[in-house]
Amino acid sequence: LDGAGVSLCMRAEGKAKEWMLEQVSPWEEFQRAFKLPDSLPDSLRRVVPSGSWEDVLCLHLFGEAEVWRDGKLTAQCQARLEEMWQCMKQLMQRAFRRNPEAEARQAMATVRKLLDASRGPQKLADARESYRKELSLEMLHHAMQSEAIHSILYDMMSGPGSSWLKSFPDDRTWERVDPFGKLKPDPLQQHRDRPKLRNTSELAEGGRHLAAPGWVHPAMELDLSQVLKDLRHVGGKDLQDCFGEEAFGDQDAIYRMLAGRHGFGPDAFPARLSSFCEPSTIFWYCLWTRGLCHGRHETISKGLVSLLQGVDPPPVLVGSADDHADAVLAGSGVVGLQDLCERVLEEMQDIYAEIRESLVPEGQEGGEASLLARALMAAAPSFVLSANRIAFAVEHEAGIVEAFEVLRQRPGGVLQVRNGFNKKARVGDECRSLQVWVPVKTDRYGPLLAEVTFLLADDHIENSWHRLSLEYFRGVFDRHSPPKRPTLEQLETNIKTRFVLNPSLIPESKSKDHDGEVDEETARKMRELAELKAKEAERKAQEEARRKREELERKLKEASANFDPADCVVVGDMTFRPPVEVLPKTRRNEALEMKKLEKFNAKKAAAGEAAEAAAAAAAFAEAEADAQEGAGDEEGN
Numbered sequence: 001l002d003g004a005g006v007s008l009c010m011r012a013e014g015k016a017k018e019w020m021l022e023q024v025s026p027w028e029e030f031q032r033a034f035k036l037p038d039s040l041p042d043s044l045r046r047v048v049p050s051g052s053w054e055d056v057l058c059l060h061l062f063g064e065a066e067v068w069r070d071g072k073l074t075a076q077c078q079a080r081l082e083e084m085w086q087c088m089k090q091l092m093q094r095a096f097r098r099n100p101e102a103e104a105r106q107a108m109a110t111v112r113k114l115l116d117a118s119r120g121p122q123k124l125a126d127a128r129e130s131y132r133k134e135l136s137l138e139m140l141h142h143a144m145q146s147e148a149i150h151s152i153l154y155d156m157m158s159g160p161g162s163s164w165l166k167s168f169p170d171d172r173t174w175e176r177v178d179p180f181g182k183l184k185p186d187p188l189q190q191h192r193d194r195p196k197l198r199n200t201s202e203l204a205e206g207g208r209h210l211a212a213p214g215w216v217h218p219a220m221e222l223d224l225s226q227v228l229k230d231l232r233h234v235g236g237k238d239l240q241d242c243f244g245e246e247a248f249g250d251q252d253a254i255y256r257m258l259a260g261r262h263g264f265g266p267d268a269f270p271a272r273l274s275s276f277c278e279p280s281t282i283f284w285y286c287l288w289t290r291g292l293c294h295g296r297h298e299t300i301s302k303g304l305v306s307l308l309q310g311v312d313p314p315p316v317l318v319g320s321a322d323d324h325a326d327a328v329l330a331g332s333g334v335v336g337l338q339d340l341c342e343r344v345l346e347e348m349q350d351i352y353a354e355i356r357e358s359l360v361p362e363g364q365e366g367g368e369a370s371l372l373a374r375a376l377m378a379a380a381p382s383f384v385l386s387a388n389r390i391a392f393a394v395e396h397e398a399g400i401v402e403a404f405e406v407l408r409q410r411p412g413g414v415l416q417v418r419n420g421f422n423k424k425a426r427v428g429d430e431c432r433s434l435q436v437w438v439p440v441k442t443d444r445y446g447p448l449l450a451e452v453t454f455l456l457a458d459d460h461i462e463n464s465w466h467r468l469s470l471e472y473f474r475g476v477f478d479r480h481s482p483p484k485r486p487t488l489e490q491l492e493t494n495i496k497t498r499f500v501l502n503p504s505l506i507p508e509s510k511s512k513d514h515d516g517e518v519d520e521e522t523a524r525k526m527r528e529l530a531e532l533k534a535k536e537a538e539r540k541a542q543e544e545a546r547r548k549r550e551e552l553e554r555k556l557k558e559a560s561a562n563f564d565p566a567d568c569v570v571v572g573d574m575t576f577r578p579p580v581e582v583l584p585k586t587r588r589n590e591a592l593e594m595k596k597l598e599k600f601n602a603k604k605a606a607a608g609e610a611a612e613a614a615a616a617a618a619a620f621a622e623a624e625a626d627a628q629e630g631a632g633d634e635e636g637n
Contacts, residue, residue, distance in 0.1 A: 001055060004122035005479065006068050009059050024048055027060045027080065034087035037094075038103075040110045054117035057084075062121055071123035078130045081118070085131040088114055092138045096145065098465070098505060108468055115477040122479055132483065137494045139469045140486050143429065146466035148501040150431045153458050154421075161397035165421035165434065174422035182413050188376060191358065197416045197437060198382040199289070199449050207411075208446040212382060216285050218277075218374040227284050234445075235291030242291035244337050273348055275365075276355065277377040282348070285381045286341050293387040294334045296442040300450050301390055303440055307410065308392070311402045315392035318453075318460065335387050348380045385416070385437055391453040393460040397421075400434055400454045412439040412447060429470060431459040458507045503533040504540075 001007050009020045025047040033043040047053035061080050066072045073081075091107040098104045120127020128135060157165070169176045177183075177197050184202040189195035202209045213230050214220050235242035269279045301317065308315050319333070335343075355373040356362060394400045400421075408414050419425060420432040433455035439447035455463075475482030492498055567578040 001058060005058070005062070005119060006121050007055055007059060010063050010068050010121075021059075024056045024059065025053075030057060030060065031083060034083055037087050037090045037107070037110075040087070040091070041113055054113070057114075057117050058120075061118060062124070062127070068121040068123060071121075071125060073124070073129060081128070081130050084114065084118065085135070089134065089138065092142070095465075095468075096138075096142055105464075108465070112468055115472070119477060119479050125480065127479070133486075134494075135472075136483050136486050137491055139472045140491050141495065141499075143466070143469035143473065143485075144488070144491070144499055145501060145505070146462055146469065147429055149462050149506060150459060150466070152501075152506055153456065153462070154432055157397050157421075159397065161399075161401045164401055165397055165419065166423050168419050168422065169417060172424065174419045174425040175417065177416050179417050180408065180413055182415055188372075188379060191372070196383055197385060197449075198379065199385065199387075200379075200382050201415065203412060203439070208441075210446040210448060212285065212379070213288060216281060216378055218371075218378050222278075222281065231284065231287055231291060234288055234295060236295070239287070239291070241294040242287040242337070244290075244294075269345070270349075273352055273377070276352065276360075276370075276374050277348070277380075281378065282344065282380065283341070285378075286337065286344055289381050289384075289387055290334065290337050290340055292445060293448065296448060297334050297388055299442050300388060300440045300448060304390055304450065304452065308403050308406060311394075311399055311406065313395050313399065315394045315399065315403055315454065316457070318391035318393055333389060335389065340381075340384065340387060343384045343386070344381045347383050348377060351377055351380055385449055386451050388448060388450045389453070390450055391433075391455065393457045394454055395457050397456070400456075403454055404434065404436065407436060407438050407452065410438070414438055415449070429473075431455060431463060431466070433459070461507075503536040506533070 009017065009024075012020055029047060030044075033040060036043065044053040044057075045051075047056050049056075061077060061084070062068050064074050064077060066074050067077050088111055091111050095104045095108040095111065118127065126132060169179050177195065182203055182205070183197075184204050186195050186198065186201060200210050200212055213227075215222055215227055215230075231239055231242055273279075305317055355376070359369045359373045359376075392403065394403065404414070414436045416437040418435040420427045420430075421434055425432065433453050435451060435453050437449050437451055440450050441447045471477065473482060473485050488499065569576045
């Protein structure tokens with residue numbers, strides 16, 4: 001598929017398309033797979049050509065010219081999408097129950113693959129229009145389940161570590177730049193009341209700091225050969241660390257640099273921003289930043305893991321071999337070039353609004369204010385701090401506090417904090433976490449800022465269930481705008497009952513200070529949780545007892561011999577069967593039961609034979625009477 005979601009086979013016409021369709025598995029192959037959800041995704045691996053079932057599925061769904069060229073959902077397209085949705089619906093309901101867990105996770109992974117493969121062509125306004133409402137409601141059901149679990153886990157936090165996390169850095173704010181006074185004043189941000197942290201910020205204690213390349217500064221003369229040299233120094237000869245993919249030779253590397261197809265093409269870069277910057281220079285700065293971070297990410301990760309080994313128990317690096325949770329939200333890694341460019345562009349939009357409001361109003365260009373505005377715009381990539389992301393899952397709150405203290409006391413300390421555990425924090429639909437930005441020494445370029453995230457292990461595990469619905473409502477699986485999130489009322493109307501979280505899904509508290517003092521509100525919520533769990537346990541016990549009773553009755557009915565209707569007693573409108581003797585399961589009693597069954601079967605067989613003999617005698621007598629009557633008629637004639 002190309003960038004518009006269209007393949008060469010879709011564009012083919014006439015006999016060429018007929019020939020291509022003969023080379024791939026027919027739609028009936030997908031129909032058979034969708035009717036057996038348990039076999040997915042393994043059954044899709046049999047699709048021809050091997051390893052390309054996503055492209056073949058897209059061809060069968062959206063291969064008609066009216067769909068990919070004109071943007072219309074045909075009857076065939078809607079019918080096939082409905083078949084796929086019915087399969088996805090079963091898988092999503094299985095994932096929602098989470099029991100058994102292995103099957104639920106497999107179902108969730110299959111749904112993700114099907115959603116990713118059915119984005120549809122760019123021309124379609126909404127490739128999921130025919131089943132969008134049902135899909136959004138199912139996703140909301142999943143999202144609310146995870147959000148409720150995250151909320152309960154937060155309420156279960158207790159002890160001194162919990163109290164510190166819920167109030168740091170103070171009771172009024174949950175985000176703060178330079179909370180411990182480690183930074184020098186930034187001359188580029190003297191006009192700002194609240195300066196922001198930058199990758200190139202200097203420490204008050206001195207020492208090396210990261211410096212942007214010389215060609216980034218607006219006053220410097222641009223030398224393309226020097227730009228390519230600097231990019232190769234941080235991204236390798238083929239610039240793979242910069243682009244995220246291999247470039248072939250100088251001409252290909254220069255073409256990619258000038259085309260800017262990864263982020264700042266002619267259609268992506270607003271013309272009004274060009275009055276204060278050179279778009280190509282900003283793009284190359286993004287390339288340089290990405291290559292620098294990608295090439296040194298492993299060094300930074302290993303350094304932080306080694307530093308935090310003294311914490312008891314040691315935090316687990318998200319995404320490492322020790323991390324047993326599946327797909328996660330707060331992951332470790334270097335942000336992709338496309339995402340980096342989008343974040344830089346958002347920062348430039350904010351800077352431009354600030355420039356027009358306080359530095360250089362419309363029609364007043366020139367002077368020192370314009371030079372400051374151009375320098376501020378050129379430094380936009382240095383304000384994006386999430387290029388190097390590292391996340392740790394910690395067993396309990398006290399471990400997060402201890403890890404924070406270790407980072408605070410190291411050289412450079414903590415330069416910015418975003419505490420999602422604070423009571424004032426606005427985290428939206430994500431789980432709570434503590435994010436800190438710390439400088440980490442790597443090589444001659446100086447320390448690089450790392451965004452370090454600490455989250456509780458239970459929240460990290462729940463993220464593996466939460467990720468699918470979060471990404472869906474953020475538009476990850478759609479080509480256009482993100483889908484609208486339904487309301488709770490719409491969900492409850494759809495499921496025909498109130499949404500109630502299954503208490504069995506809530507893990508036990510792992511707080512190190514769980515037996516310590518807790519506030520009244522937390523104690524009340526914990527009592528309510530305990531009551532819910534007790535009710536759920538009682539309901540399950542009653543359900544299990546009823547199931548066992550029904551199973552016993554079924555087995556007794558199957559094991560007991562059939563009764564003779566002649567032994568029944570009729571009283572009015574009621575018929576009473578003969579009593580059934582239920583004996584303990586011993587060899588002697590089993591032999592007695594078998595003898596009774598054999599006698600009943602013999603009696604039944606004898607009655608059947610007698611009935612057959614009587615019927616045969618009656619038939620013979622009737623035939624003989626007919627013969628005699630016929631003989632009398634002949635004599636009369």
